[in-house]
Structures are given as structure tokens and as C-alpha cells.
Amino acid sequence: MQVLKFGGTSVASAENIEKSCAIVRAALARGPVVMVVSALGGTTDALIGAGRAAASGDYRYRDALAQLQQRHVAAAQALLPPAAQPDITDVLTRGFSELLQLCDGIFSLGELSDRTLDRLMSYGELLSSQLVREALGARTAAVWADARQLIRTNARFGAAEVNVAVTRAQVQAFKSAHPGEVWVVPGFIAADDQGNTTTLGRGGSDYTAALLAAALDADVLEIWTDVSGMMTADPRLVSRARPIAGISYQEAMELSHFGAKVLYSPTIQPVMERGIPLWIKNTFAPADYGTLVEVAPPPSSEVVRGLSSIGNLSLLNLEGSGMVGIPGFSKRLFEALARERINVVLITQSSSEYSICVGVAAADVPGAQAAVDEEFAPEIASGRIAPLRPENGLAIVALVGENMKNHPGISGRLFGALGQNGVNIRAIAQGSSERNISTVIRAADVRKAINVLHEAFFEPAYKQVNLYVLGPGNVGGRLLAQLAKQQQHLQQQLGLQVRVVAIANRRHCIVDENGLDLAAWPAALAAAGPCTLEEFTELIVSRNLRNSILVDVTANPAAADYYADLLAKSVAVVACNKVAASSAYANYARLKALAQDFNTRFLFETNVGAGLPIIGTLNDLTSSGDVVRRMEAVLSGTLNFVFNNYDGSRPFAEVVRQAQAEGYTEPDPRLDLSGTDVARKILILAREAGHPLEMSDVQIESFLPASCLEGDVEAFYEQLAVHEAHFRALYDAATAEGKRLKFVARFNDGAAAVGLQAVLPSHDVYELRGKDNIVLFYTDRYAEQPLVVKGAGAGAEVTAAGVFADIIRAARL
Structure with missing residues (x-):
């Protein structure tokens, strides 16, 4: 004997009913079948709604019942030839007439008791099972078995408790009266000692099938539903959830109790007691293996089922x-x-x-x-x-x-x-x-x-990382291009599925939790609606995606104000923006502490040397117990480019404009030439070395005339031209002594300073070319010969690469 149960989606339409009947006909080749069916999908909820509407004095219960009747009649007409329709039409007409009378009584009383609700809900299964019997009987002899005459319960309406001994006796008696026939049984419903209709709780059709299987000592219980078995997780929540081929009764009971909707948890106990295998199958993909629940499933290599x-x-x-x-x-x-x-x-x-x-x-x-x-x-x-x-x-x-x-x-x-x-x-x-x-x-x-x-x-091979990119400008645009190019490599080689789920600039924001198309984002962003920094931050928090990282590729001071909120939500922050790390020491220390407290990352490697591993090297030194005594550095690719290209043959202002045009300067080049940007960088290095310095502690020795820092950017360039003689004099004086001009940052004995220096050929920074940066670390271990980090320190491509590297560090935490 086989017991096959079909859920609401499996009998939701004429097409689905025919699929279910085909499965039963195929099963008959293996032996007798008991077919347990639920109400047509959505019917129980509609009946409850009609009952509550009637109890509240809302006449619309009549419309709801009429719609349900039409749905059942339409299914009958689609399933059966005209000559076979009158009998089931009479059954449906009689059933809905009783339902209308019942709801009219509820309306008159203005009350819906648990007992009446059970009776009301029972019509869903009573009518669907008779409709399915007719559809099945069109080609296969089948008998309709009223579950109220098979399953005995107490009078606890809504979730009745089953009398197993009486139920078994009644089922065996029915079997004796109908040997070898196909049964079609309504699920979910039963009756108490007085013959009152009771129900077994929502999902109780599974339980009906299990009770019948146990009473019949069935060979197997099959639960046919709309998914291919129990899954490793809810597929509505986890896109990569997969079916579980084999599972023990105890494991299945635990999973079904804790929300695995594919199986009603009381179902397992009756079949477990008698060792009856329980197979969960997909009505819409019957060839799929599904999940077999049994005493001793095959061993699994996975620790968690x-x-x-x-x-x-x-x-x-x-x-x-x-x-x-x-x-x-x-x-x-x-x-x-x-x-x-x-x-x-x-x-x-x-x-x-x-x-x-x-x-x-x-x-x-x-x-x-x-x-x-x-x-x-x-x-x-x-x-x-x-x-x-x-x-x-x-x-x-x-x-x-x-x-x-x-x-x-x-x-x-x-x-x-x-x-x-x-x-x-x-x-x-x-x-x-x-x-x-x-x-x-x-x-x-x-x-x-x-x-x-x-x-x-x-999924030990993959870790999903969700990026929120703020500032898709010159550097941000290069970063997005690099991410697009490397996505497949990251997944295959590093096990990281890196997705950009949001991109925002000062005006707009685009979002897609499944990952944005990195080939089409510019047009999408241009067409997007407005978005403030506060809204963007709230977006990150409210989406609450795992392994989230904010990537700030701006120079916006306001953006840094939101880092603390995100770190406190365990959202990592990768900042190209220097503002936070060079802000008041208390704020810098707070952000570092939040990252540690909430087990996430606050990374800002590109704050100092674009893509150069300067902060990373410094952190490695201090983490291993070394002490940094002195640092000497050229930290501005912009200034190095400017002084390497200025020889008096063309105006100083023209060389600076070239640096800006080639993307080496900050958006406001005065930050570079005033020494402010370099001061921020040496401040950050001093802090990372363990010194609580403030920006005011860094001595800035400016080489610019004061008037150059007044007005806007164009006024700045005008003043550079006005003071061309000043810059030419600096160059000529250095050249006359065989020296070169370098803008050098220094840290020694807790003091920091930045300024223009004329250096001799023996100096380590003398041969520094183009836009390169260099840092010399003098430590307890590197006391005589410094540890040197040298390379390109400016440019959108290398800066984007540095941000990319920080993203990978944050992702691999």
C-alpha cells in the first residue's frame, strides 16, 4: 500500500490536478494507492476570510463564496467531458449551498466559534477531494473516503488530538470493505466522538496522510508538493539552497518544526514509529529525486544537514x-x-x-x-x-x-x-x-x-561580498571597471563572489541586490532618482546584506560622518577619502575601535600612497612588535610630478595644470600644493605608528606665496602665474647647488613636519621620478638601512587598484 498526499498547489488548477492524477496512475503499477488531497490552493484562506467577514456583518462573504464556487466549477469543466460533469456539479452546488447557509448563520449570530470555523474550513478538502476523485475515476476506478469516518479526534477544535487506536481500527475496517481500490481522501479534517467535524491544524493534510500510512502499515508515504524535497535552507531566502537527498526522521522533525514549510512537523511521528519511509517529491518535476526520510539515510560528508x-x-x-x-x-x-x-x-x-x-x-x-x-x-x-x-x-x-x-x-x-x-x-x-x-x-x-x-x-568555495560604491568619478569609475574585469577571477581563484549592489554620486543612486550590471551603470545612474548621503547610509543598513562593504571613493567630508554608524552595524568601510583618518584623533580612534568591537574592517590604504602598500607595511611592522622611530617620505605624486617636470622652460602654473589634467591632483589642487594633503598623509602614518597626533601638530612649511591660497581655483592659477619669478628662483637656487626640489614629509621623535627641500644626490629621494612616492621607515629592526616602499603614488588607475586591494582585505576577514 502506498499513500500519496498532494498539497494545495498540486491541486490548484485543472492542469495541476491532471498532473497529480497522472502521478497516481503511474504509482498504481507498484500497488494500491491512497490519495490524500488538500483544498485547492488558497481555498482555506478564502473560507476563513468569508467566515470572518460574515461574523463582522460584511455581506461580501457571499461574493467570496461565489468566486470559489466558480473556480471549482471551472476546474470540473476543464477536467471532465460534458457527459461526466453533472454528478460533480451537483456535489459542488450542494456543497456551496451548505456553505452559504453556514455563513448566513454566522452573519446572523455575529459570531464565529472554533467549532463552526472547523466545519467551515472542512469544505475546502471535502469538495476538492470529490472533484479529484471524479477526475481520477474518469480513467481509474476510485472510491471517495470521508476522512471524518476514518480519523477520530477529541473535541479540541482548530487543532484536534487524534485517537490513534480508534483511527487505526476505522481505517482497517474501511480497507476490508474496499480491498484493492484506489482511495481519494480529504486531508486536514476528522471528527470527534459525536461526529462533529474537527481539523488537524494548518498543514494537517500531511498529518492525515501519515496517520493513514501508519494505520495501513504502508510501504511508503509520499508528500507531493511544489519543491523538489527538503532544502538546505529556505530557497526564498537563500538563492543557492539545494535539495537534501536523504535525511533521518529526527533531522526532518527538527527542520520541519523550525519552519521548513515543505513538511508539517506532526507528520513524521506516525511513520517514524512504524519505520515507513517518507518521500517528499515535486508534482511539477516528478523525475527529480526529492528527499527520502528514513531510519538510516546514507552517510553525508556535510556536518550540518x-x-x-x-x-x-x-x-x-x-x-x-x-x-x-x-x-x-x-x-x-x-x-x-x-x-x-x-x-x-x-x-x-x-x-x-x-x-x-x-x-x-x-x-x-x-x-x-x-x-x-x-x-x-x-x-x-x-x-x-x-x-x-x-x-x-x-x-x-x-x-x-x-x-x-x-x-x-x-x-x-x-x-x-x-x-x-x-x-x-x-x-x-x-x-x-x-x-x-x-x-x-x-x-x-x-x-x-x-x-x-x-x-x-x-558553500565553502564561495563567499558573497556586497559593495556599496560612493563616488563613481575618475577613480571610482576605474575601480568599477577593474571589478567588472576581475569578477570571474575573484570567484574562481579567491572564492569571492563580489557584487556591486549600489552606486551613488552626489545626486543619484542605483540599487540591485542581485548585483548591478557593471557595463551599464553610467546610463542607469544618470537616469536614477535623487539620493542623499543619509538615504544612502540608511539603504545600506536597511538592506542588511551579508558581508557588506562601503567603498567611499570621494573627498566629501560629510561622507566620513556616516562611517561610525556603518561600522557599528558590522559594515566594513574602505575609504579612499582621507577625511576620517585625518580628522580629530578622538574620531579616528573611535572608528578604529568600532571596527574592532564589531569585528569588521576600516581600511584606508589609498589615503597615503594610492596603490602603494605603505600603511599595510607599517601595520605589519608594528603588529610584529617593531617600533617606528623615524619616517621620511615623499607622499605627493602630484608635487613630485610637478617638481620633476618644472625646469623654468615653461610656467609653473602650466605644469600644475598638466598634473591636474592627467589626474594626479586632488579635485582642488591647492590641497596638494599647500602641503595640506601631505600633512594629512604623514599624520595618518604617525597615528598608525601609535602616536596620537592632531593635524595642528604637523608643521607645514609652505612654499606658496599667501595670495595663491586666496579665492577659487582659477584665482589660484592666476596667482601662480603672477609669482612665476618666485618659483623660478626656488628652482635656480637648488640647481645651482646640484640639488633637486622635493616636497618631503618627516616624522621624528613624535614630531611631524612637511615642506619643500632641496636635496643632494646622496639623498634617497633625489632620483625619485615622475609621480612616484617613497617612504623610508627607520625602526628598531631597520635602524641603519631603512625599509623602503617606493612606486607610483598618484593616478586614477593605481589608486583604484589600491582601493580594490582594500576591498579584498575586507572581504577575506
């Missing part, structure tokens, strides 16, 4: 010194909840016995709070226990797997993966079987958490 979650959860925390060392408090708590028929989903208690925490459905909180506060009223009044304190807006995310038992490190990987993405764990529960580790988190973090854990346990 699947991930699941429960939403709409609240934690109830009972605490107080009056609980410590006093027996019976837990008993009283659970008894108070049981009297209100409140199901406890999760339990955790501190070892100090000072508090006990339970998880319940959010809808049960008012009743639970009232019941517990009443139970402990004397202790609350005396101050020995605090009133029950609910915490709402939570969810449970669970790891499930038989192989987790005695396997060290699973919890560590779980906590580490969540922690790196700023997912705070409110409570933890793990049974002694070690088959389930449950964590309570914010409901808003479920999607991120499930994806992070799926990556950690099922």
Missing part, C-alpha cells in the same frame, strides 16, 4: 534573586503557560539560576504575561522576582544535523559567521543530542543570518 528558522517569536524572561536555589520555579512557570495552552518553542536558563528564558509565539505574549504574572504575584509583590519581561521582534535560526554530534567547532563557526556580520544572538539552546543548535536573533536579521550560515556550512 540543513538550516531553518521560525519567525514571529518573543522571549519571556523571568528573573530575580528569589529564584536562586529554590526548587519548583521552572515547574510553576511551565504550568502557568500550559494552563493557557501556550507552546514553548525554546528554553534557556542561566547557571546562576537567576533567570530563565522561554521562547513563545509573538501572538501568545499577552496571555503568557498575564498567566505568569498571576502565578508569581506574591514573589513579584515582595520584589523577589521581577514582572515577566517580553522581548519582541525576534526569530530562531537553527542548525540541524546528526553529524553535529561530538563534532567540535560547529558552535564556533556558527557564532563567528554571525558575529562577523553584526548579527547579535539573544539566546542559545542546544539539546544533549547535539542534533540542533538554536539561536534567537532579531527577525530583521534572519535573511542575512541564513545566508551567512549557508555560506559557512554548505
Whole structure:
């Protein structure tokens, strides 16, 4: 005997009903079949809506019933030839006439009791099963079996409890009366001792099928649905979730209890007791293997079998010194909840016995709070226990797997993966079987958490990284081009799936959680709506994507104001923008501390030497215990380019304009030539070396006449031309002594300064050409011969490459 159950989507239309009937006909080749069917998809909700509308005095229940009737009649007409339609049409007409009378009575009373609701909902399965029997019987002899005559329950309407012994006897009796025939049975419904219609809870059609399979000692129970088995995670949340081929009863029970909607959790117990295999299959892809649930599934190399979650959860925390060392408090708590028929989903208690925490459905909180506060009223009044304190807006995310038992490190990987993405764990529960580790988190973090854990346990080859790029200008545009070119390489060689999910400039923003097309972003951005920095930051926080990185490729001081908010949400920050790292030391230190506290990265390598690994080298020195005593550097590719190209043969202003045109200067070249930009850079290096300097501590020895720094950029160029003799004199004086002009940054004994120097050929910076930068680190280990970092220190391409490198560092945390 085989029991095949078909869910609402499998019988949602005439086309789907025919597919389900074809599956049953194929199964008949293997032996007798019991076919259990749900209501046509969406019917139960529509019936509940009609009942509630009637109870509230809303006449529209009549329209809802009429629409349902038309849908059923249309399905019958599509399934059956005209000559075979009258019988089922009579059944449907009679059924909807009864439904209308029932709703009219609800309307008159203005009340919808649980008993009446059960009767109302039962019509969905009663009518669909008779429609399916007619469709199946058109080619196969089939008998309709009323589940109310097979399954006996108590009178707890809405979620009745089954009398297994009576049910088995009634099923066996029906089998004796109908040997060898195909049964078509309505799921979800049953009857109590008085013959009143009861229901088995939402999803109860699965349970019906399991009860019948157990009563018949069936060879197999097949659950036909719209997915190809149980999945490693909810595919609506995790795009790369995959089917689980084999799973144990216990694992399936854990996953179904914790939100795996493909299977109603009470289904497993009846078949598990009798060792009946349970196969979950896809009506719309019957050739797919699906998931086979059995006593001993084939061994799996994966430690975790699947991930699941429960939403709409609240934690109830009972605490107080009056609980410590006093027996019976837990008993009283659970008894108070049981009297209100409140199901406890999760339990955790501190070892100090000072508090006990339970998880319940959010809808049960008012009743639970009232019941517990009443139970402990004397202790609350005396101050020995605090009133029950609910915490709402939570969810449970669970790891499930038989192989987790005695396997060290699973919890560590779980906590580490969540922690790196700023997912705070409110409570933890793990049974002694070690088959389930449950964590309570914010409901808003479920999607991120499930994806992070799926990556950690099922996708070790890939890590998804989500970039928010602010400032797609000269450098930002080159960065996006480099990312587009290297995406495949990053995934194949580094296991990083890097996606740019948002791009914003001063006016517009484009977003796509699946990753923007990096070949078409300019046109899309130009056509996008307005977006402020505050809105862009809120976008990053609200999307709450895993492994998120803000990439700030601007020089906007306002952008740096939002770094702290993002770091506190475990969003990494990669900043080409120098403002934050060179701001007040307290702010710099705060950002560094936030990155450490929230287990993320604040990286700004390009603040000093474009793509040169200057900060990285400095960090390696200090991290290994070396002490930086002195630094000497040329840190402006702009100024090095200018003084390498100025020889008096053409105006100084013309050389500066060339540097700006070739992309070597800041947007405002005065930042470079005034020494401010270099001062920021040596300040950042001094701070990274461990010295709490402020910008005011850096001595700037300017070579520009004061008038050059007045007015706008064009006025600056005009003044450069006015003072050409000054610049020519500087050059001539240096040349006469066999020296070259270099703008040098110095740090020594805690003091920093920047200024123009005429250097001799023996100096390390003398031969520095083009736009190159150089840094000399004098440390305890490199006391006589400095550690030198040298290379191109300006230009959009190399700066973009430096930002790219920081992105990879942040992604590989």
C-alpha cells in the first residue's frame, strides 16, 4: 500500500490536478494507492476570510463564496467531458449551498466559534477531494473516503488530538470493505466522538496522510508538493539552497518544526514509529529525486544537514534573586503557560539560576504575561522576582544535523559567521543530542543570518561580498571597471563572489541586490532618482546584506560622518577619502575601535600612497612588535610630478595644470600644493605608528606665496602665474647647488613636519621620478638601512587598484 498526499498547489488548477492524477496512475503499477488531497490552493484562506467577514456583518462573504464556487466549477469543466460533469456539479452546488447557509448563520449570530470555523474550513478538502476523485475515476476506478469516518479526534477544535487506536481500527475496517481500490481522501479534517467535524491544524493534510500510512502499515508515504524535497535552507531566502537527498526522521522533525514549510512537523511521528519511509517529491518535476526520510539515510560528508528558522517569536524572561536555589520555579512557570495552552518553542536558563528564558509565539505574549504574572504575584509583590519581561521582534535560526554530534567547532563557526556580520544572538539552546543548535536573533536579521550560515556550512568555495560604491568619478569609475574585469577571477581563484549592489554620486543612486550590471551603470545612474548621503547610509543598513562593504571613493567630508554608524552595524568601510583618518584623533580612534568591537574592517590604504602598500607595511611592522622611530617620505605624486617636470622652460602654473589634467591632483589642487594633503598623509602614518597626533601638530612649511591660497581655483592659477619669478628662483637656487626640489614629509621623535627641500644626490629621494612616492621607515629592526616602499603614488588607475586591494582585505576577514 502506498499513500500519496498532494498539497494545495498540486491541486490548484485543472492542469495541476491532471498532473497529480497522472502521478497516481503511474504509482498504481507498484500497488494500491491512497490519495490524500488538500483544498485547492488558497481555498482555506478564502473560507476563513468569508467566515470572518460574515461574523463582522460584511455581506461580501457571499461574493467570496461565489468566486470559489466558480473556480471549482471551472476546474470540473476543464477536467471532465460534458457527459461526466453533472454528478460533480451537483456535489459542488450542494456543497456551496451548505456553505452559504453556514455563513448566513454566522452573519446572523455575529459570531464565529472554533467549532463552526472547523466545519467551515472542512469544505475546502471535502469538495476538492470529490472533484479529484471524479477526475481520477474518469480513467481509474476510485472510491471517495470521508476522512471524518476514518480519523477520530477529541473535541479540541482548530487543532484536534487524534485517537490513534480508534483511527487505526476505522481505517482497517474501511480497507476490508474496499480491498484493492484506489482511495481519494480529504486531508486536514476528522471528527470527534459525536461526529462533529474537527481539523488537524494548518498543514494537517500531511498529518492525515501519515496517520493513514501508519494505520495501513504502508510501504511508503509520499508528500507531493511544489519543491523538489527538503532544502538546505529556505530557497526564498537563500538563492543557492539545494535539495537534501536523504535525511533521518529526527533531522526532518527538527527542520520541519523550525519552519521548513515543505513538511508539517506532526507528520513524521506516525511513520517514524512504524519505520515507513517518507518521500517528499515535486508534482511539477516528478523525475527529480526529492528527499527520502528514513531510519538510516546514507552517510553525508556535510556536518550540518540543513538550516531553518521560525519567525514571529518573543522571549519571556523571568528573573530575580528569589529564584536562586529554590526548587519548583521552572515547574510553576511551565504550568502557568500550559494552563493557557501556550507552546514553548525554546528554553534557556542561566547557571546562576537567576533567570530563565522561554521562547513563545509573538501572538501568545499577552496571555503568557498575564498567566505568569498571576502565578508569581506574591514573589513579584515582595520584589523577589521581577514582572515577566517580553522581548519582541525576534526569530530562531537553527542548525540541524546528526553529524553535529561530538563534532567540535560547529558552535564556533556558527557564532563567528554571525558575529562577523553584526548579527547579535539573544539566546542559545542546544539539546544533549547535539542534533540542533538554536539561536534567537532579531527577525530583521534572519535573511542575512541564513545566508551567512549557508555560506559557512554548505558553500565553502564561495563567499558573497556586497559593495556599496560612493563616488563613481575618475577613480571610482576605474575601480568599477577593474571589478567588472576581475569578477570571474575573484570567484574562481579567491572564492569571492563580489557584487556591486549600489552606486551613488552626489545626486543619484542605483540599487540591485542581485548585483548591478557593471557595463551599464553610467546610463542607469544618470537616469536614477535623487539620493542623499543619509538615504544612502540608511539603504545600506536597511538592506542588511551579508558581508557588506562601503567603498567611499570621494573627498566629501560629510561622507566620513556616516562611517561610525556603518561600522557599528558590522559594515566594513574602505575609504579612499582621507577625511576620517585625518580628522580629530578622538574620531579616528573611535572608528578604529568600532571596527574592532564589531569585528569588521576600516581600511584606508589609498589615503597615503594610492596603490602603494605603505600603511599595510607599517601595520605589519608594528603588529610584529617593531617600533617606528623615524619616517621620511615623499607622499605627493602630484608635487613630485610637478617638481620633476618644472625646469623654468615653461610656467609653473602650466605644469600644475598638466598634473591636474592627467589626474594626479586632488579635485582642488591647492590641497596638494599647500602641503595640506601631505600633512594629512604623514599624520595618518604617525597615528598608525601609535602616536596620537592632531593635524595642528604637523608643521607645514609652505612654499606658496599667501595670495595663491586666496579665492577659487582659477584665482589660484592666476596667482601662480603672477609669482612665476618666485618659483623660478626656488628652482635656480637648488640647481645651482646640484640639488633637486622635493616636497618631503618627516616624522621624528613624535614630531611631524612637511615642506619643500632641496636635496643632494646622496639623498634617497633625489632620483625619485615622475609621480612616484617613497617612504623610508627607520625602526628598531631597520635602524641603519631603512625599509623602503617606493612606486607610483598618484593616478586614477593605481589608486583604484589600491582601493580594490582594500576591498579584498575586507572581504577575506
